[in-house]
Amino acid sequence: MADLKFIKMNIEKNRPAWVTGTITTEIGAIYSVSPDLTRVDYWEHLKCRISAFRNNYIVNPGLYAVGVPDKNSDVLVSANYKLSFDAFRKALKGLNVWILVLDTKGINVWCAAGKGTFGTDELVRIISVTRLDRVVDHRRIIVPQLGAPGISAHKTTKATGFKVCYGPVRAEDIGAYIAAGYQATRDMRTVKFPLVDRLILTPMEINPAMKKYYPWYALIILTIFGLQPGGILFMDAISAGLPFLLLGLISVIAGALVTPVLLPFIPFRSFAVKGWITGILAVFLSTTYISMLGHLSKVLLIAAYLFFPLASSYIALQFTGASTFTGMSGVKKELKIGIPLYISGVAVSLILLLIYKLGEWRVL
Amino acid sequence: MKYLSNTVSLEIFPEHCIGCGSCVEVCPHGVFAIENKKAVILDKDRCMECGACVGNCAFGALTVNKGVGCAAAVINSIISGGEPSCDCSGENKTGNCC
DSSP states (O other): OTTOEEEEOOSOSSOOTTEEEEEEETTEEEEEEOSSOOHHHHHHHHHHHHSGGGGGOBOOSEEEEESSOOTTSOEEEEESBHHHHHHHHHHTTTOOEEEEEEOOTTOOHHHHHHHTSSSHHHHHHHHHHTTHHHHOSSOEEEEOGGGTTTOOHHHHHHHHSOEEEEOOSSGGGHHHHHHTTSOOOTTTTOOOOOHHHHHHHTHHHHHHIIIIIHHHHHHHHHHHHHEETTEEOHHHHHHHHHHHHHHHHHHHHIIIIIHHHTGGGSSSSOHHHHHHHHHHHHHHHHHHHOHHHHTOOHHHHHHHHHHHHHHHHHHHHHGGGTOSSOOHHHHHHHHHHHHHHHHHHHHHHHHHHHHHHHHHTTOO | OOOOTTOOOOEEOGGGOOOOOHHHHHOTTOOEEEETTEEEESOGGGOOOOOHHHHTOTTOOEEOOOOOOOHHHHHHHHHHSSSOOOSOSSTTOOSOOO
């Protein structure tokens, strides 16, 4: 701290509320950020969790300060996705450190590492453009462990002279990691997938299913059920189509909410099978306990038992993207078996609906 | 939680391993351990093919078919004919990212 002077900054306009001032260094002023989150931050986090707002939620890449770091302070690396950055600065309360924010195009560390945007090239570039070697005297940077799929520690060291130390998986362990002399326990190095994490991810499963698939599904169902020899009858479409619209919603809930939440408790490892089991149970419970669904004709009931568990299975399979333990080889295997089943299931369901319609029209 | 058994593409070549422990450090699922100064795979089914171990092994002692374990990404690749990609990346990101 000896050669650094802290200056409270009040003059600059349009600076984000979380920037509290600047710290002067050999290479110029560096923004200092607050480790305290405000109500605005939390409101934005909520928007992020439930909508596409996340796609614009970014921090300018570069070097930031938390507390009053000096030339010996640690340098921690983060992504420029504001949700990740906020979790990070919050976890750094009480520490005096530098944060080096990589340009990951607003994507979180793990996804960006998988893509390579949180990668060796970007890390080398940002170390160079921020002139980090003049901000700190040591040659050590702490990279989040989940950045490792994108970062090659030995290549970074070769290119910059900075040694990459992989920090813990969770930001809240960073203090303990530093205090332990840059040692992470096995627990700190392991990714978990607890209930709260699974639950927090479900809105982003339900949203696309409802926006992308459900309107088309509803249109097709209403058209089929409304179709009469004399044309499409609106009242028929609603009254006869309603049970299937409801079952459609139930299968979205089964696949996008119930399956992720109960993931470890549903038998079998395959996400498609887990989703199918949840779907079968959901259709069974719905047709048993919802009186409107208890009166479906036999043909429609068979179609319901065929189609909706498959829909739930397909939606549950999408959760592989949010999960923390599925690999590409496994997902490919699931799809190789699943896609033909989904396509034939839809085809047979449509044939059953056709049979039902022909019966209704007294053709059969 | 474990994903499907016997599907993981991870392989280890002990003859190249010097036991530096980088793979143990970066693996988020505790797949590796060092035994007799060599890395060993404790449980292959826990591997999610993220490629962190391969990218951080300076001695080429590991291989894996690195990729995202994401159904949307694999379906995109089937449709587009390209590599699995979940549209999360950079300039042309269109949808919601995982």
